[in-house]
Amino acid sequence: MEHQLTLADIQTGNRCMIVKVHGHGGFRHRILELGFVRGEVVSVLKNAPLQDPVEYEIMGTHVSLRHAEAQKIDVVSLSESDHPDIDKDFHGTIEEHVRLEVEKLSKEITVALVGNPNCGKTSLFNYATGMREKVGNYSGVTVDSKVGTFHHRGFTINLVDLPGTYSLTEYSPEELYVRDYLDNQSPDIVLNIVNAGNLERNLYLTTQLIDRNQPMVMALNMYDELQRSGDKLDHDALARLLGFPVVPVIARTGWGIDNVLEAIVSTYELTTTNAHKHTDSKGEQYDCIRHIHINYGADMEAAIAEVKSLINLNDDKRGLFHTRYLALKLIEHDKTTLEQFAGCANYSDILAAADRYRKQFEKEYDEDITSVISDLRFGFIRGALGETYQTNTRREKTEMGYALDRVLTNRWMGFPILFLFMFLMFEVTFVIGAYPQEWIEQGMEALSGWLRHVMPAGMLTDLLVDGVVAGMGAVLVFVPQILLLFLCISVMEDTGYMARAAFLMDKLMHRMGLHGKSFIPYIIGFGCSVPAVLAARTLENPRDRILTVLTVPFISCSARLPVYLLLVAAFFPRHQALVLLAIYLIGLLIAILTSLLLSKVHFKKQDNPFVMELPPYRVPTLRNSLIHTWDKAKEWLERVSTVVLIASVIIWALGYFPRVDNREQVDASDLATLQLEQSYLGRLGHGIEPVFRPMGMEWRSGISLLAGCAAKEVIASSMAVLYGVDAETVEDNPQPLAERLRTIKDADGNPLFTGLSAFCMMLFVLLYFPCISTLATIRKEIGRGWMYFSAIYSTVVAWVIASAVYQVGLLLL
Numbered sequence: 001m002e003h004q005l006t007l008a009d010i011q012t013g014n015r016c017m018i019v020k021v022h023g024h025g026g027f028r029h030r031i032l033e034l035g036f037v038r039g040e041v042v043s044v045l046k047n048a049p050l051q052d053p054v055e056y057e058i059m060g061t062h063v064s065l066r067h068a069e070a071q072k073i074d075v076v077s078l079s080e081s082d083h084p085d086i087d088k089d090f091h092g093t094i095e096e097h098v099r100l101e102v103e104k105l106s107k108e109i110t111v112a113l114v115g116n117p118n119c120g121k122t123s124l125f126n127y128a129t130g131m132r133e134k135v136g137n138y139s140g141v142t143v144d145s146k147v148g149t150f151h152h153r154g155f156t157i158n159l160v161d162l163p164g165t166y167s168l169t170e171y172s173p174e175e176l177y178v179r180d181y182l183d184n185q186s187p188d189i190v191l192n193i194v195n196a197g198n199l200e201r202n203l204y205l206t207t208q209l210i211d212r213n214q215p216m217v218m219a220l221n222m223y224d225e226l227q228r229s230g231d232k233l234d235h236d237a238l239a240r241l242l243g244f245p246v247v248p249v250i251a252r253t254g255w256g257i258d259n260v261l262e263a264i265v266s267t268y269e270l271t272t273t274n275a276h277k278h279t280d281s282k283g284e285q286y287d288c289i290r291h292i293h294i295n296y297g298a299d300m301e302a303a304i305a306e307v308k309s310l311i312n313l314n315d316d317k318r319g320l321f322h323t324r325y326l327a328l329k330l331i332e333h334d335k336t337t338l339e340q341f342a343g344c345a346n347y348s349d350i351l352a353a354a355d356r357y358r359k360q361f362e363k364e365y366d367e368d369i370t371s372v373i374s375d376l377r378f379g380f381i382r383g384a385l386g387e388t389y390q391t392n393t394r395r396e397k398t399e400m401g402y403a404l405d406r407v408l409t410n411r412w413m414g415f416p417i418l419f420l421f422m423f424l425m426f427e428v429t430f431v432i433g434a435y436p437q438e439w440i441e442q443g444m445e446a447l448s449g450w451l452r453h454v455m456p457a458g459m460l461t462d463l464l465v466d467g468v469v470a471g472m473g474a475v476l477v478f479v480p481q482i483l484l485l486f487l488c489i490s491v492m493e494d495t496g497y498m499a500r501a502a503f504l505m506d507k508l509m510h511r512m513g514l515h516g517k518s519f520i521p522y523i524i525g526f527g528c529s530v531p532a533v534l535a536a537r538t539l540e541n542p543r544d545r546i547l548t549v550l551t552v553p554f555i556s557c558s559a560r561l562p563v564y565l566l567l568v569a570a571f572f573p574r575h576q577a578l579v580l581l582a583i584y585l586i587g588l589l590i591a592i593l594t595s596l597l598l599s600k601v602h603f604k605k606q607d608n609p610f611v612m613e614l615p616p617y618r619v620p621t622l623r624n625s626l627i628h629t630w631d632k633a634k635e636w637l638e639r640v641s642t643v644v645l646i647a648s649v650i651i652w653a654l655g656y657f658p659r660v661d662n663r664e665q666v667d668a669s670d671l672a673t674l675q676l677e678q679s680y681l682g683r684l685g686h687g688i689e690p691v692f693r694p695m696g697m698e699w700r701s702g703i704s705l706l707a708g709c710a711a712k713e714v715i716a717s718s719m720a721v722l723y724g725v726d727a728e729t730v731e732d733n734p735q736p737l738a739e740r741l742r743t744i745k746d747a748d749g750n751p752l753f754t755g756l757s758a759f760c761m762m763l764f765v766l767l768y769f770p771c772i773s774t775l776a777t778i779r780k781e782i783g784r785g786w787m788y789f790s791a792i793y794s795t796v797v798a799w800v801i802a803s804a805v806y807q808v809g810l811l812l813l
């Protein structure tokens, strides 16, 4: 092949015609959008050698590109002097002549064969090109490549047989050679050959190629050996997961090679025209050349994101390689990549960030960074194979994944183990958590008593005791349980078990219109919806993410627990656990129904599937688990110290003002009731009472629920304030709140609460309005529109269900 002219070679004032655009997917996409598509004419307005940027006119608009970017665009010159050989008999314009040449050049595809040693590259090369290269164990001293040219369906294919490599790092001359070729020669298609008999190892190189975001096709070679082994691979499903065609071949006999060529041609056509459909072997269409991101786990992804944002400050680096790939390479301390960045203005920042993360990972995992990243790559590979590869059961197969996975993700043993772990988690949370909870409770009581004792009676003391301490106290008692729950979840995540749980739950979750990875947010949702919504980030597809985020608030978080505990203690003393369980299950049921409804009505189209990584099992370190616990609990604690505090004070103030002057000298408890009735809160409560009536609730419950919009912890604390068990009343009427609720009567002497109305209140608390913090998080994660949807939908659902249950209950009972 002679040197191909690029846009960077065209001098100022000259014109040329575009043949094709090379480079990684994001770059190609942007350039194509600017109008640099095949057959377009470009005029060079200013191209000073060695000077950036270069200016062009294309389709009537001015565009400037970097020199390095222009080098990625193949062109044919339109200057007459560049076509001395133009046939005297050719009766068209020079443009027509060049158009024919562009047509011819665009039919030329350069394909680089990349794969492990001995996976059959040369065999495939020989078969396709009809050449006779030496096949067999590579014992070469020289690192070299061979190019063979042949024709297929009107296309000219230049096949490049590159040396075999296990990886694309820089340990061997072969690796450096292949990398250099891919970096600088811009093949149109990378043909990744893998040995189907040893996929786990072969796919390692594939993950590195995926990171580079170049157009790819996979030849699944030695398919005969796979078939002989009795193992099964759903290669169409694998292709969907990976985002490029996967074609089975037997290179030695030539079986399937035509299909590989077919896939190469169609992928080439799709990438150069920016279209995305491909037909698999069963004739179904799917998004073939979708670039996937291998998910390296929350910690590594955060590191990549930060380094990436620093890289993006350099326009000239962005175009050349996929920035995600560069970021990962920098964290890996890859010398070649570091050299590429040496001249950048913020080189020291980039280096500092990459080094900081590298050291952090090396310390956390006690391994060098290359092993850390390769472990994460194998997590992706095991996940991809776990979904597509079935080993022949008669054959003992230990090399696939871990022995533990055979138990933990087993269809029969997996679920009981999962339920056991879930049970243990809730046991630890609620049983062990009860002790510190009691201490905090006692501490709070002591604090109130002491405040009343040392401070003069008056408004400030009332504010502190009844507002701040009572309100905060009602929430602070849950801190130990929340922390324990998050600790359990973090330990399960850090050991790698959570990924197995997600894997196991995948089929079941799919039936509900969700994804296996939605399981983790759901579990976290039992603690608090805010970190649960954040945890939905691991779901790659917008559809799955939105559905998970919208349904998570129906999972009963621990903030709702105090209300349930209060009401079951008061009205269902003999069936406490049963009623609680029913409430939790109803929440789950509504979440599932919502998800099914939305997937029927709004998200009809199924998104592309993605790999669920199975990261290596690790013994969790206390330090890591504590860090991760803190990450989850931080947001929750911040909320307690702000929203709940403010809400408590507001509720207290609304109930405290305007003051009733006690001229008639009524006794203390009647005065407290009178005060509440006449306060702003009382007036507001009576105003909104009609809304709560159908559910069997009166105004004080209504107020508590209204206050609970800020944070559901507030409901129980407001009820404590509103149903008059403040310090003064408790003195002469020492009934605990539950007893008080059971006995309190309205003006006609009927009980205010019944078992039915208490149950309906629990239903409403379970389902209505996600708290403000959750909504703010929902907005941050999936947008304002969905936030409004979530707020309105959940409240309507809650009201309809609670009212219906109450009304039907009244008729029946």
Ligand code: GDP
Residues within 6 Å of the ligand: 115, 116, 117, 118, 119, 120, 121, 122, 123, 124, 134, 135, 136, 137, 138, 164, 221, 222, 223, 224, 225, 249, 250, 251, 252, 253
């Ligand atoms: P390279 O190192 O990647 O170039 O691999 P070669 O083409 O030299 O092949 C390595 C060995 O694998 C040779 O002995 C081939 O005969 C054998 N081989 C190649 N393709 C196949 C195949 O599809 N099935 C089987 N069973 N063996 C193959």
Ligand code: MG
Residues within 6 Å of the ligand: 121, 122, 123, 135, 136, 138
């Ligand atoms: Mg070879």
